[in-house]
Amino acid sequence: MDMEKNAASRSRRAKALEADAGVEPKKVSRNPKRTHAAILAAATDEFMAHGFGGARIDAIAAKAKTNKRMLYHYFGDKEALYLAVLEASYTSIRNAEKTLDLTHRDPEEGIRELALFTWHYFLKHPEFLSLLVTENMHQARYLKRSDTIAAMHSHFIAELSEVLRLGQVKGLFREGIDPLSVYLTIAALGFFYLSNRHTLSTIFERDLSAAAAIKAWGEHIVSVTLASIKL
Structure with missing residues (x-):
């Protein structure tokens, strides 16, 4: 029981350290095609509303329900996504x-x-x-x-x-x-x-x-x- 508690405690501390360092949790896409489409749709809305200069990658990732790491994986960078x-x-x-x-x-x-x-x-x-x-x-x-x-x-x-x-x-x-x-x-x-x-x-x-x-x-x-x- 103590070992399980210690393991859980280490996991929570690791997640806290990642959050403090600005490291986003890894997410595995179970449907790459759907994730790609969701990012593209979210980016379209963001660029429509704010133009290229005002569009934010964070906002696009959040609306697509993914993270920046996945966004960069599919599209490379902001210019390529645009x-x-x-x-x-x-x-x-x-x-x-x-x-x-x-x-x-x-x-x-x-x-x-x-x-x-x-x-x-x-x-x-x-x-x-x-x-x-x-x-x-x-x-x-x-x-x-x-x-x-x-x-x-x-x-x-x-x-x-x-x-x-x-x-x-x-x-x-x-x-x-x-x-x-x-x-x-x-x-x-x-x-x-x-x-x-x-x-x-x-x-x-x-x-x-x-x-x-x-x-x-x-x-x-x-x-x-x-x-x-x-x-």
Whole structure:
């Protein structure tokens, strides 16, 4: 009995010394995939709320219910984690766009679906817009390090180019349309509205967050985009 008490006492003292030294207790992940996803989700929330500079690794680890040691094991450091969040965010929207299957639709309908999809995605994923603002403040410093971003976007532009080509063949769209300009039109109209809706609502005394206003602006994006490319 005395031996058991002594062993328990030594264990408590060891834990106390570790705590005093700032050493975190080791935790063994029983589900590495789930832990990885939890860290990524927690990091997305933290970077969205505080930007890169204000985000804290301690807060991310706590929200993911893990420790810094495990976080560094999976992602390396804060910069690598931030880049992983960026890549995951872009991968999410590009993968979602693939479900539209734009090249097998009528060209006009394809552009309409892309415009409305982008608008609704922005509405449902404010974290994506927040991350874009943060990374642009850094002049894409971290995004430039990615080995995957360029490939996923070249595929998207290639698909949009095919939609525009089919529209030209059918006599619906003008020739020589830059697919990037089409996407920038769609994204810019949605991004500006959502990024500035609170100030604009105050200035013009109109609730731009109201459901009717949100729906009307989506249709406006479609109209402007199609008007810019049709014959």
